[in-house]
Amino acid sequence: MYTNVWYVAARSADLIDKPLYVKMLGSDFVLFRDKKGNAVCLNNVCPHRGASLANGTLSEEGYISCPFHGWEFNGLGKCTRMPSIGNEDPNKAAPGVKIDHYPTKEQQGLIWTFLGDDIENASPIFDIPEESDPNYTVLEHDVIFESNFHTAKFSNLDYVHLPVVHGIRFEDQDNPYRPPPHNVKRTDYGLTAHIETDSTPSEGEWEDIREKGSRVKSILKYFTAGATLRGEVEIGSINSGQFNAFYEFSTPINQTSTMMRYYFFRNFMTDEKMDDFALKRNLKNIYEDKIIAEAQEPKYGPDGMPNIVGRYEDTILKVYWEIMHEMRDKGWQIDNKKWHQMTSEGEYCVVPSIDRKNSKEKWGYPMIPRLENK
Ligand code: FES
């Protein structure tokens, strides 16, 4: 798992007028809305005696009160009130009491949180052009994969499994199980890959819009922000202008489970009556992938590619690992072994925040350890 990434913490609709507990990167966060309605993200563990702030209440000022002794914190994690000392200044009574807070951005119907201490060097949140295009209609779906997030990601970031798992064959190849060359490129946001092929026409209602033997193009993009995969297929054929595009945002809950949130956009058959069918079609592949991912070993996810296929088949994964290893070499990867050891000795650790980097003061809980940068 990596710090210094913008992750999707929740959908906007999930955060109304109560605090919301969210587990990410194996750590605990609370989301709530301040007085202006802006989303706030704090570490969930009270610096006094460790109660869960998500079980607390929100004040009229939009601050959060701990459910144990009522200490109140603002959106920047500063203690604003301690009921037991009345109107006295809490920062005099208990100097330096504060909570790690994490920047948030609310866009595309999602609440993004920046989990780390080096925001300047992180990959920014990207645009979703379909969102503002009136020709598109969108469907949503959320599902937890009980697998490590690399494993969950690989279940889709890959052309080679398509014929085997999903029955999508590459009819123009001598071997319909071998996808055409992938054309993978490293980009500033992550990577992009595309293939052009004659593929098996879709079954069901979408069948009508693809002529057998026509060529289709499929483009995959991986964005570091949100560990997001975008997949696009021009579903009729090249130049048909009929696109099915999905976005898969992945947030590690912990090392062995991953929150997968989806947007499915389409600009054809946009009538609401087609929604059930469209959702079913999109989910078919995802739930086929889920079965594979959840049964895969090792459970804590691979780190690299010991079994690379020699030609181009695994090029996407090779580039994916280059991106991951760059993050590791910047010192952003969580050191699970060390963390596990600290936890087993009774420590509670917190995802490092920007405030922590800028402040030499003592914090209540230590930081989650990260692998040394090279
Ligand atoms: S544990 Fe939160 S105020 Fe005491």
Ligand SMILES: [Fe+2]
């Ligand atoms: Fe898949």
